[in-house]
Amino acid sequence: MTASTIELPEGLEITTALPEGAEKVLTPDALSLIVSLHRKFAATRKERLAARVDRQARLDAGEELDFLEETRAVREDDSWQVAAPAPGLEDRRVEVTGPTYKKMTINALNSGAKVWLADQEDANTPAWDSVIGGQLNLLDATRREVDFVSDQGKEYTLRPDEELPSIVVRPRGWHLEEKHMKIDGQIASGSLVDFALYFATAGREQLAKGRGPYFYIPKMESHLEARLWNDVFVHAQDELGVAQGTIRATCLIETYPAVFEMEEILYELRDHSAGLNAGRWDYIFSVIKTHRAKGEEWILPDRGLVTMTVPFMRAYTELLVRTCHKRGAHAIGGMSAFIPSKDEAANTKAFKQVENDKSREANDGFDGSWVAHPGMVEACRAEFNKVLGDLPNQISKKREDVAVTAADLLSVKDTPGDVTETGLRANIAVGIQYVQAWLSGNGAAAINGLMEDAATAEISRSQVWQWLHFGVKLADTGENVTKELVDRLIAEEVADLPGQESDWATSRDLFATMATQEDYADFLTIPAYELLG
Incomplete structure (x- = not known):
């Protein structure tokens, strides 16, 4: 039609x-x-x-x-x-x-x-x-x-x-x-x-x-x-x-x-x-x-x-x-x-x-x-x-x-808890899997017992960007978050996903770009939309 x-x-x-x-x-x-x-x-x-x-x-x-x-x-x-x-x-x-x-x-x-x-x-x-x-x-x-x-x-x-x-x-x-x-x-x-x-x-x-x-x-x-x-x-x-x-x-x-x-x-x-x-x-x-x-x-x-x-x-x-x-x-x-x-x-x-x-x-x-x-x-x-x-x-x-x-509304510094490699890996894995689902036509994806949507994917890539941009020290490993570390963890997390690594290339590359580029992009969904028909 x-x-x-x-x-x-x-x-x-x-x-x-x-x-x-x-x-x-x-x-x-x-x-x-x-x-x-x-x-x-x-x-x-x-x-x-x-x-x-x-x-x-x-x-x-x-x-x-x-x-x-x-x-x-x-x-x-x-x-x-x-x-x-x-x-x-x-x-x-x-x-x-x-x-x-x-x-x-x-x-x-x-x-x-x-x-x-x-x-x-x-x-x-x-x-x-x-x-x-x-x-x-x-x-x-x-x-x-x-x-x-x-x-x-x-x-x-x-x-x-x-x-x-x-x-x-x-x-x-x-x-x-x-x-x-x-x-x-x-x-x-x-x-x-x-x-x-x-x-x-x-x-x-x-x-x-x-x-x-x-x-x-x-x-x-x-x-x-x-x-x-x-x-x-x-x-x-x-x-x-x-x-x-x-x-x-x-x-x-x-x-x-x-x-x-x-x-x-x-x-x-x-x-x-x-x-x-x-x-x-x-x-x-x-x-x-x-x-x-x-x-x-x-x-x-x-x-x-x-x-x-x-x-x-x-x-x-x-x-x-x-x-x-x-x-x-x-x-x-x-x-x-x-x-x-x-x-x-x-x-x-x-x-x-x-x-x-x-x-x-x-x-x-x-x-x-x-x-x-x-x-x-x-x-x-x-x-x-x-x-x-x-x-x-x-x-x-x-x-x-x-x-x-x-x-009170601005009291973010009072939030208890640490930044860990476990959390960094979770953000990477969830972010890439959600982008893959989104590009495949599914905007509500069940991942690890949670219904993930664009908002939670935005948190995932934004936290990775924030921790990388400020070189945060990971509480569980003592490493500082660097691009080299993020790139390595992305490769490791993709290797653990089902299928061939090439199956995840588009979603991996989009997530990696949004999470590691120098300038923070306001929305993940805008460049992702350009990849949709």
């Missing part, structure tokens, strides 16, 4: 073949909305991305993050609240996250979770077939017409007559493009493409069902980026004749700059807000990225030691709950990456860790939380049931006992 088989608005070019069935989501309304959004907001998007670069340059030069003086009035004004919870989002005690591949779509909708985070971002590979295929699966899921048969002949269908989770779609972040679409000669924004395709097709059908369209918004770094999303929502609702305030968005607080602007982000989106989420894995990645030029006090220990109870992470989550509940918004906890195992001892350990994690969040005041596998839904639900009972949420728990300062 080619782009010539559908009618394109003037100025829009699709530069590759279309997957089967693409015309169902590349509708006239959807394509016109993409063009309209691009023409109205592309320049502002570029300004917001340029502002990230400017802020990073100031941070590299010695400036530090802090709450904004220019928005103090917003934070100190106790009169404003976000919109009341939308239908289907009142009770969010357990949310399952995963990509929009057909099998995972069915499993997520059958999981018993309250919400399915349909991920077009970190758990998805943005190959063209996945971008369009995911939208088709969302449309079919909305119509309860999605099914799948595996290569082994196993059939997957939606359970009849059961209430499905509310669908909340996560589009790509502002930094990502959709290279297969050009508008007036410019490459389209991946964010706007994902948003418009869903809103104009499955989202409208969700609206008719009284539940949606709802979105999770990733990787924002400022309230001005939230303002841009709000403007997009207002424009899109007007364009398609939908009442203002119908769209609802939960914002992931997963960048270091954004944690200092949480109230402002809620304020900018207040008529469309569905709360905030503690995007823990990207947050750790962002801590390293934001302070790439700074020294020893910003070195994080082995990834497994950066838990949610270390001081700077604790401050982040405590402030998020207080901020949300002060403004009448849901506070949603972070993703537990543990997945069920066939090994009984490993399985027992994984479930215990999930239970402890979700118990802590529920008792801290979160209204719900994420799991990365349907098999962990019940464990999460059980812990929130203990605290919520029959209540849909605990927004009334204001957490006025919490008083978090900028210094």
Whole structure:
């Protein structure tokens, strides 16, 4: 199927073949909305991305993050609240996250979770077939017409007559493009493409069902980026004749700059807000990225030691709950990456860790939380049931006992633990295996009992870069991290992977470049995207 088989608005070019069935989501309304959004907001998007670069340059030069003086009035004004919870989002005690591949779509909708985070971002590979295929699966899921048969002949269908989770779609972040679409000669924004395709097709059908369209918004770094999303929502609702305030968005607080602007982000989106989420894995990645030029006090220990109870992470989550509940918004906890195992001892350990994690969040005041596998839904639900009972949420728990300062949020130096060769090897092995999976079309990869996605791969390569850049001494071997050491460990870890060494060449080389080059690259997924069709 080619782009010539559908009618394109003037100025829009699709530069590759279309997957089967693409015309169902590349509708006239959807394509016109993409063009309209691009023409109205592309320049502002570029300004917001340029502002990230400017802020990073100031941070590299010695400036530090802090709450904004220019928005103090917003934070100190106790009169404003976000919109009341939308239908289907009142009770969010357990949310399952995963990509929009057909099998995972069915499993997520059958999981018993309250919400399915349909991920077009970190758990998805943005190959063209996945971008369009995911939208088709969302449309079919909305119509309860999605099914799948595996290569082994196993059939997957939606359970009849059961209430499905509310669908909340996560589009790509502002930094990502959709290279297969050009508008007036410019490459389209991946964010706007994902948003418009869903809103104009499955989202409208969700609206008719009284539940949606709802979105999770990733990787924002400022309230001005939230303002841009709000403007997009207002424009899109007007364009398609939908009442203002119908769209609802939960914002992931997963960048270091954004944690200092949480109230402002809620304020900018207040008529469309569905709360905030503690995007823990990207947050750790962002801590390293934001302070790439700074020294020893910003070195994080082995990834497994950066838990949610270390001081700077604790401050982040405590402030998020207080901020949300002060403004009448849901506070949603972070993703537990543990997945069920066939090994009984490993399985027992994984479930215990999930239970402890979700118990802590529920008792801290979160209204719900994420799991990365349907098999962990019940464990999460059980812990929130203990605290919520029959209540849909605990927004009334204001957490006025919490008083978090900028210094608390910046207390990375107080994180206990060492950097070890074991941790270095783990980052290398996981990073290369994830890149391999991503380039093969799988954005959510089960590795060593964890569901890894782009965020955890970003932590892996960023830690290697940080430890190498500052020549950290390994606690278990006494060696300093050098390029020669990293190169040797990469070779050893690849040699232990299944198949031929040549099978891993592309993912190995990409990971090695991103982890050892002199200048830190903001995102692993940008050069990786260039390797996708």
